[in-house]
Amino acid sequence: MNDAVVLHFDVDGENFTSAGEASVQVKKTLRQMGFPPEVIRRVSIAMYEGEINMVIHAGGGKADVTVDSDKIHIVLADKGPGIADIDLAMQEGYSTAKDNIRSLGFGAGMGLPNMKRYSDHMEVESALGKGTTITMDIYLS
Amino acid sequence: MTVEALAKQLSLTALCLPEADRTVEGCYCGDLLSWVMGRAKSGDAWVTIMTNINVVAVASLTDCACVILAEDAQVEPQVLEKAQVQGINLLVSQKDSFALCAEIGALLS
Known part of the structure; x- marks a missing residue:
């Protein structure tokens, strides 16, 4: 593969029922490109968690996925409220989601931990009142 | 065991069965979606x-x-429409989660 494949998505923050569409589209594209099922699973789960977080906490955002010869690079950027304590947010079970979100089955405090679990490298940059950018790499060995 | 065979064994009602011949390899039970997302395995x-x-x-x-x-x-x-489009087998039972998991466990072991 010489040229990287770049996918861009605008994640709609108002529409909870369509949340996950970008991840499903990435899954389809990777499947068409012939990636192994485990790689596809890791990428799509990591991305879905990020997508849901942007819908729940940030009123939407942008997702960019670059498929390179040696890795899949994901950038999720939002202009939401930011994360006050990233170390705390990374702990399994910690969540600031409201009850209406929990009643849908989210807000288990597993979003960021799942993203870390399923990516090989993850960075979280966040500024209160400005937004959060998460980058993740899944290496193709 | 295929999903179709499992449905028959457990007397499940199929709401949508676009991939009836998928193999069931394991079982996972849970209602917190993010938790399931992190723990459920392919083929469960x-x-x-x-x-x-x-x-x-x-x-x-x-x-x-x-x-x-x-x-x-x-x-x-x-x-249901979305499940059909995305190829997700969706079935329903009157039994509770414990009874279903116990029966699936017995069938798969």
């Missing part, structure tokens, strides 16, 4: 009482073999 039969549309996305992304709705949990038509 996922037993849950959750029926909102995000269940379809979680089933698709974890690549589980089927979703089994316990205790006759009711599904909106738009959820």
